[in-house]
Amino acid sequence: MRIGLVGAGPWARTVHAPAIAAHPRWSSAGVWARRPEATAEVAAIAGGPAHASLDDLVDASDAVAFAVPPRLQGELLPGIAAAGKHLVLEKPLAADLVAAERAAAAIDDAGVCSATVLTLRFDPAIRAWLDGIEDGPHGPGTVGTARWLSGSLLGGPFASSAWRAEHGALLDVGPHVIDLMDAALGEVTGVDHARRDEPDLWRIGLVHAGGARSSLVLSLRTPVEPTDFEIAITGGVGPDGRGRHRIDSRPADAVACYSGLLDDLAAAIDSGDRSLPVDARRALHLQRIVDSILRQVAV
Numbered sequence: 001m002r003i004g005l006v007g008a009g010p011w012a013r014t015v016h017a018p019a020i021a022a023h024p025r026w027s028s029a030g031v032w033a034r035r036p037e038a039t040a041e042v043a044a045i046a047g048g049p050a051h052a053s054l055d056d057l058v059d060a061s062d063a064v065a066f067a068v069p070p071r072l073q074g075e076l077l078p079g080i081a082a083a084g085k086h087l088v089l090e091k092p093l094a095a096d097l098v099a100a101e102r103a104a105a106a107i108d109d110a111g112v113c114s115a116t117v118l119t120l121r122f123d124p125a126i127r128a129w130l131d132g133i134e135d136g137p138h139g140p141g142t143v144g145t146a147r148w149l150s151g152s153l154l155g156g157p158f159a160s161s162a163w164r165a166e167h168g169a170l171l172d173v174g175p176h177v178i179d180l181m182d183a184a185l186g187e188v189t190g191v192d193h194a195r196r197d198e199p200d201l202w203r204i205g206l207v208h209a210g211g212a213r214s215s216l217v218l219s220l221r222t223p224v225e226p227t228d229f230e231i232a233i234t235g236g237v238g239p240d241g242r243g244r245h246r247i248d249s250r251p252a253d254a255v256a257c258y259s260g261l262l263d264d265l266a267a268a269i270d271s272g273d274r275s276l277p278v279d280a281r282r283a284l285h286l287q288r289i290v291d292s293i294l295r296q297v298a299v
Contacts, residue, residue, distance in 0.1 A: 137186025
């Protein structure tokens with residue numbers, strides 16, 4: 001199958017393009033982005049042509065992968081879905097909840113498969129961590145804690161990203177952490193509390209379907225190296241329903257994780273089963289939670 005790439009930023013260059021180039025089930029249909037020179041550079045990594053127009057890329061593709069800011073993804077996605085193309089989605093799904101709902105509805109209406117780049121889900125260690133937690137939803141005796149502190153927005157390739165600058169860690173790493181807490185403890189049904197301290201320190205409390213609660217501390221502007229990362233579940237784990245289950249290492253190989261996502265997308269297309277755990281409905285669920293957090297912080 002042929003997959004085209006929309007975008008030519010750092011993530012497209014370092015993750016999407018090399019994973020597409022090396023994947024046994026997918027061949028590159030090329031790249032389109034708004035900057036021709038960058039498009040050509042990423043196309044040389046992914047393979048396939050540097051397209052002069054988005055329409056040309058879509059016509060050449062069976063699936064389209066996005067590596068663009070949320071606002072642009074939300075604007076482009078409905079038309080590409082309507083053209084019958086399967087989709088690899090970045091998170092957040094769109095710039096705001098209304099646009100995200102519109103995008104998810106377009107994917108449902110088109111009947112295409114979709115997968116969101118929640119790359120942590122495809123790391124073997126994190127999959128093993130999730131498998132080691134008793135099936136939920138968990139009750140009030142179970143508590144989740146998560147910490148993700150890094151300095152990635154203090155410098156480096158992502159520091160100039162406008163959408164990351166606006167809401168920092170919440171929009172960038174927040175969906176990853178919320179997704180894992182939701183998968184581990186049961187569906188997030190509410191936001192208990194949310195606070196942002198400048199320049200980018202988020203403290204968030206979530207309520208889960210069975211009564212479990214989780215707390216998150218996130219920042220991408222903390223001067224720490226390497227990244228301080230830990231997710232732990234206390235109570236409700238193990239054969240006796242007690243104990244602490246933790247993981248403190250992030251995936252070292254994002255390309256391998258992305259390749260796992262492409263594996264699952266290909267299998268979903270082959271089977272006709274569109275209900276991937278990381279599909280557009282999942283992305284919309286996470287965006288609803290993020291929207292609730294933003295509304296609480298704005299009060």
